[in-house]
Amino acid sequence: MTQSxxxxxxxxxxDTGERKNDYILxxxxxxxxxxxxxxxxxxxxxxxxxxxxxxxxxKRGFLNRWLVTGxxxxxxxxxxxxxxxxxxxxxxxxxxxTELAQEELESSWRYYCCTxxxxxxxxxxxxxxxxxxxxxxxxxxxxxxxxxxxxxGGDFLFFTDPQIPIRVWINGVLVFxxxxxxxxxxxxxxxxxxxxxxSVLVEKPDFMCFKALxxxxxxxxxxxxxxxxxxxxGLRQFYDAGQLKILKNNYRIAPxxxxxxxxESIFITVIPRYIxxxxxxxxxxxxxxxxxxxxxxxxxxxxxxxMISLDEKISGTLLIKVGGCRCRCRNQSExxxxxxxxxxxxxxxxxxxxxxxxxxxSISKTIRxxxxxxxxxxxxFKNTMELITDSIYExxxxxxxxxxxxxxxxxxxxxxxxxxxxxxKRIMVFKDSxxxxxxxxxxxxxxxxxxxxxxxxxxxxxxxGAGYASYPYAAxxxxxxxxxxxxxxxxxxxxxxxxxxxxxxxxxxxxDEVIKRFNIDRDKIFCVGECTGTLKAIGMALRKPDLFSGxxxxxxxxxxxxxxxxxxxxxxxxxxKIYQLNNIEDxxxxxxxxxxxxxxxRQNKSWNFSGFSHIQFSTMLNSGQLxxxxxxxxxxxxxxxxxxxxEEPIYNKSYWIRLDYIESLGxxxxxxxxxxxxxxxxxxxxxxxxxxxxxxxxxxxxxxSINISINGYSCNVCLAAYSESSITIGNDGIFIETRELTHNxxxxxxNCFQIDERLLGIKRVYYSRCTVIKPCGNDRKSALQRIFRxxxxxxxxxxxxxxxxxxxxxxxxxxxxxxxxxxxxxxxxDFRGIxxxxxxxxxISLSDGFMEYRGKKYRGDYFALIRHDxxxxxxxxxxxxxxxxxxxxxxxxxxxxSFDYSPAFYNDVIIxxxxxxxxxxxx
Numbered sequence: 001m002t003q004s005x006x007x008x009x010x011x012x013x014x015d016t017g018e019r020k021n022d023y024i025l026x027x028x029x030x031x032x033x034x035x036x037x038x039x040x041x042x043x044x045x046x047x048x049x050x051x052x053x054x055x056x057x058x059k060r061g062f063l064n065r066w067l068v069t070g071x072x073x074x075x076x077x078x079x080x081x082x083x084x085x086x087x088x089x090x091x092x093x094x095x096x097x098t099e100l101a102q103e104e105l106e107s108s109w110r111y112y113c114c115t116x117x118x119x120x121x122x123x124x125x126x127x128x129x130x131x132x133x134x135x136x137x138x139x140x141x142x143x144x145x146x147x148x149x150x151x152x153g154g155d156f157l158f159f160t161d162p163q164i165p166i167r168v169w170i171n172g173v174l175v176f177x178x179x180x181x182x183x184x185x186x187x188x189x190x191x192x193x194x195x196x197x198x199s200v201l202v203e204k205p206d207f208m209c210f211k212a213l214x215x216x217x218x219x220x221x222x223x224x225x226x227x228x229x230x231x232x233x234g235l236r237q238f239y240d241a242g243q244l245k246i247l248k249n250n251y252r253i254a255p256x257x258x259x260x261x262x263x264e265s266i267f268i269t270v271i272p273r274y275i276x277x278x279x280x281x282x283x284x285x286x287x288x289x290x291x292x293x294x295x296x297x298x299x300x301x302x303x304x305x306x307m308i309s310l311d312e313k314i315s316g317t318l319l320i321k322v323g324g325c326r327c328r329c330r331n332q333s334e335x336x337x338x339x340x341x342x343x344x345x346x347x348x349x350x351x352x353x354x355x356x357x358x359x360x361x362s363i364s365k366t367i368r369x370x371x372x373x374x375x376x377x378x379x380x381f382k383n384t385m386e387l388i389t390d391s392i393y394e395x396x397x398x399x400x401x402x403x404x405x406x407x408x409x410x411x412x413x414x415x416x417x418x419x420x421x422x423x424x425k426r427i428m429v430f431k432d433s434x435x436x437x438x439x440x441x442x443x444x445x446x447x448x449x450x451x452x453x454x455x456x457x458x459x460x461x462x463x464x465g466a467g468y469a470s471y472p473y474a475a476x477x478x479x480x481x482x483x484x485x486x487x488x489x490x491x492x493x494x495x496x497x498x499x500x501x502x503x504x505x506x507x508x509x510x511x512d513e514v515i516k517r518f519n520i521d522r523d524k525i526f527c528v529g530e531c532t533g534t535l536k537a538i539g540m541a542l543r544k545p546d547l548f549s550g551x552x553x554x555x556x557x558x559x560x561x562x563x564x565x566x567x568x569x570x571x572x573x574x575x576x577k578i579y580q581l582n583n584i585e586d587x588x589x590x591x592x593x594x595x596x597x598x599x600x601x602r603q604n605k606s607w608n609f610s611g612f613s614h615i616q617f618s619t620m621l622n623s624g625q626l627x628x629x630x631x632x633x634x635x636x637x638x639x640x641x642x643x644x645x646x647e648e649p650i651y652n653k654s655y656w657i658r659l660d661y662i663e664s665l666g667x668x669x670x671x672x673x674x675x676x677x678x679x680x681x682x683x684x685x686x687x688x689x690x691x692x693x694x695x696x697x698x699x700x701x702x703x704x705s706i707n708i709s710i711n712g713y714s715c716n717v718c719l720a721a722y723s724e725s726s727i728t729i730g731n732d733g734i735f736i737e738t739r740e741l742t743h744n745x746x747x748x749x750x751n752c753f754q755i756d757e758r759l760l761g762i763k764r765v766y767y768s769r770c771t772v773i774k775p776c777g778n779d780r781k782s783a784l785q786r787i788f789r790x791x792x793x794x795x796x797x798x799x800x801x802x803x804x805x806x807x808x809x810x811x812x813x814x815x816x817x818x819x820x821x822x823x824x825x826x827x828x829x830d831f832r833g834i835x836x837x838x839x840x841x842x843x844i845s846l847s848d849g850f851m852e853y854r855g856k857k858y859r860g861d862y863f864a865l866i867r868h869d870x871x872x873x874x875x876x877x878x879x880x881x882x883x884x885x886x887x888x889x890x891x892x893x894x895x896x897x898s899f900d901y902s903p904a905f906y907n908d909v910i911i912x913x914x915x916x917x918x919x920x921x922x923x
Contacts (some may be wrong), residue, residue, distance in 0.1 A: 128144065282301055447486060573602070652756075762879060858911065
C-alpha cells in the first residue's frame with residue numbers, strides 16, 4: 001500500500017505550527033516503513049534520472065524532454081485534484097526495454113523527447129505526444145515529469161495550449177486544470193519558482209475517445225519565460241501592464257462542464273492566475289441568475305474542487321463570481337455555465353422574445369442560432385470533431401445570460417432592442433448564409449468608455465487558430481475589455497490564397513455594417529493579422545487599399561508566388577502604414593523572407609524578437625499597445641500619388657481612382673496617378689478602357705480648372721467642390737464626362753469598398769443561394785456527370801464548405817425556380833426535355849447540330865457557359881452550361897478546375913469553339 005502527503009498537507013503542517021523535529025521524525029518513521037511522501041518521491045525521481053530532463057530558468061524554454069509513465073484509468077470518486085499516480089514507478093533504462101512485458105514497461109518511468117534531436121529545442125517544440133509509447137487498446141493516464149533549475153527564485157510566465165484535457169503541478173501545487181467538457185485555450189499564468197530545482201508534473205489522459213485525433217490535435221504545449229524577460233525594453237512595449245494586471249488580479253475559474261443537467265451539482269476549481277505559493281487563499285463564491293438574483297454564496301478556498309448545490313428547478317445561464325476575502329488586490333473573476341436542457345430552454349426563450357413588443361426579430365433568430373453551436377454530449381461544435389473551448393463558451397454564454405435577462409423581464413421597454421444594442425461590452429453577431437442555410441459569426445467588442453455618440457476607430461482582427469472557421473476568438477485583453485477608444489471586430493482569417501470571393505464579400509459587408517451602426521471614424525479603420533490572418537489582412541488590403549488606415553502583422557507576410565513573387569503588386573499599399581512583429585525562430589514562417597518582403601512596402605516598421613514558439617508569440621505579444629500605435633495613425637485620405645494593379649474587376653478602387661472597365665480580364669490592369677501641383681493630374685495606365693476620378697477639389701488642393709493627362713492625351717476639366725470625372729480611353733484620345741456630386745453622395749462613393757455584384761460575371765451565380773439542376777442519367781462516370789460535380793462545387797480553396805442545392809429536372813416546380821440562382825446543364829446533342837423557360841433572356845437559340853449567340857453560329861466541338869438574369873427573379877441568375885462532348889468536354893473540365901483563380905469567370909459568357917475562346921460581359 002502506498003501512502004503520501006499532498007502539497008496541501010505539507011502546507012497545513014507549517015500552518016498549524018507543528019514543530020520541525022516532529023515533522024522530521026514523522027518522515028523518518030514513514031520511510032522506515034517503506035513509505036515516501038509523493039512530492040519527495042517526485043523530487044527523488046528527478047535527482048536519480050540519468051537523462052536530460054532539466055531546463056534552465058535563466059532563459060525561455062519549451063518543456064519537451066520528460067520522464068513518462070502510465071497509470072490505468074479507473075473511477076476516482078470525487079475527481080481528486082491530486083495526481084492518481086502512486087510512488088512505486090521506477091526509472092527504466094533504455095537497455096532494459098526488450099526484457100520487460102508491455103505492462104511493466106508502461107508502469108515505469110521512461111525517457112521521452114518530442115524533438116527529433118535531443119539538443120535541438122526548436123524542432124517540433126510544441127508537440128508533446130508521449131502516448132505513442134503506450135498501448136492503444138486501453139484507457140490510461142500518462143504522467144510527464146521534468147524540472148526547471150533557477151539560480152535565484154523568481155516569477156515565471158507559463159504558456160499552455162492544450163488540445164485535450166491536462167493537469168499541471170509545479171512543486172506539488174496544481175497550477176492548471178481543464179476537462180473535456182470545459183477546455184481552456186491558450187492559457188497564460190504566472191508562478192513563483194524557488195531557487196534550485198522545481199518539479200513539473202503533467203497528467204494527460206490517453207483515452208479511447210481521443211485515439212482518432214491527429215498527433216497535432218492530441219498534443220499538449222507548455223513553455224516558460226522569466227517574467228523579467230517580458231519586462232525588458234523592447235518586449236515591454238507589447239507585453240503591457242494590462243496583461244500583467246490580468247495575471248496579478250484574477251483567478252482562473254475552471255468549471256467541470258459548461259453544461260450541467262438539472263439534477264447535477266456544479267463543480268468548479270479556482271486557481272490564482274499568479275501563484276506565489278501553495279497556501280490556499282480564502283475566497284467568496286457567488287452564483288447569480290440572469291435577473292441578477294443571488295442563488296448561492298459561500299466561503300471557499302483556492303486549490304480546491306468546489307461543489308455548488310442549487311435547487312433542481314433552477315435552469316438557465318448562471319454567472320459565477322469569485323472574489324478574494326482577505327486578498328483585496330484581486331478583482332472579482334467570472335465564468336458562465338448553463339444548467340438544464342439547453343436546446344429546450346433556448347427554444348422557450350426564442351418564443352418569449354417573439355411575443356415581446358420590445359424585442360426585434362434579430363433577438364429570437366440569434367437565440368435559435370446559439371442553440372445550434374454546441375453539441376452538448378461531445379463538447380464539440382455541431383457536425384464537427386473540433387472541441388469547443390473557453391474562447392467560445394465565455395462569449396456565447398455571456399450573451400445568452402444577457403438575452404435571458406431581456407426575455408425573462410416582466411417590464412416592457414419603450415424602445416425596441418435588437419442584437420446590436422443588447423450590450424455595451426461585446427456581442428456575437430450571427431449572420432444567416434443563403435448558401436447553405438447556416439450562419440457566420442463575428443464578435444464585436446466595445447471599449448470600457450464606449451458611447452455611441454462618440455466617433456471611435458475600428459480595429460479588425462483577422463485571427464487564425466480557432467480550429468473551426470466559423471467561430472473566431474479574441475485575445476484575452478480584448479475579452480476582458482482592457483482597451484480604450486476603439487471598437488474591435490474579430491473575423492476568422494484563414495488566409496489561403498485569398499481566392500474565396502464569397503467569404504471576402506461577407507467580411508466586407510460585416511465591416512460596412514459595423515461602420516454604419518457604431519459611428520466608426522472612417523479614417524481610422526485598422527487591421528491586425530495573426531499567422532495566416534496576416535496573409536488574409538495583407539491580401540485584403542492589396543485589393544481594397546483605401547479601406548484600412550494601417551495594418552499590423554503578427555508573424556506572417558504577403559501571400560506571393562514563392563518561385564516568381566510579383567513584388568510590384570505591393571505598391572498598392574504605398575499609402576498604408578505597415579507594422580510587423582516578427583518571431584525570428586518561428587516554426588511556420590521563414591523570418592528572413594518575412595523581413596525581406598517587408599522592405600518592399602514604402603511605409604514599414606518592424607520589431608524582431610526571438611525565443612518564442614509560434615503560438616505563444618501571437619498570444620503574449622498581441623496587446624493593447626498595438627491599439628496605441630494605431631490610434632496615432634490616420635488614413636491618408638487623398639494621397640498625392642497612387643499606384644494600383646489588379647486583374648479582378650470587383651477589386652477596382654484605390655482612393656480617388658476607380659477602374660470601371662478592365663479591357664482584358666486575362667491580363668493585369670495597371671495605373672499610376674499623380675497630382676502635380678494645383679492644376680494637373682497625370683495618369684499612366686494599361687489594360688483600362690474606362691476609369692473614374694472622385695475629386696474633392698478643396699481637400700485635394702485643386703483649382704476649379706485643371707488638366708487631366710492620360711497616356712499622353714490631355715484634357716481640360718472644370719471641377720465643382722465635389723465631382724466624378726468619368727474617362728473613356730480610345731485609340732485616338734480620351735473622352736471625359738464630369739458630374740457634380742453633393743458632399744454626402746461624394747462621401748458615399750468615395751468610402752465604398754463592398755463588392756459590386758454586377759461585376760462578378762459567372763461568379764455571381766455562386767455568391768448567394770444557388771440550385772444546380774442534375775442532368776438525366778445515373779452513370780457517375782459519364783462526362784456530363786463530371787461536369788455536374790464540378791458545377792456543384794466549383795470553389796476548391798474555400799473558407800467554408802459551401803453547399804448548393806441540387807434538384808433533378810423532373811423535381812423542378814414554379815416555387816423551386818424562384819429565390820435562387822440556377823445552373824442548368826445541357827447536352828448539345830440531346831435537347832429532349834429541355835426547359836425553355838430557363839434559357840429565356842439568355843440570347844441563345846439551339847437547333848440540331850448548332851448553337852447561335854449574338855448572330856454567330858457554333859457547330860461541332862464547342863461549349864458555352866452563359867450567365868443571364870433569371871426570368872423568375874431579377875436578383876438571381878441562370879448559368880447555362882452547354883457542351884457538345886468530345887474535346888469540348890475536356891476543355892470545359894479544365895476551365896472549371898481553374899474557377900478559384902482564373903479571372904475569366906468574371907465574364908458573363910465564355911464560349912469555346914475550334915480551339916479558340918470568346919468572352920462577353922454585360923457590364
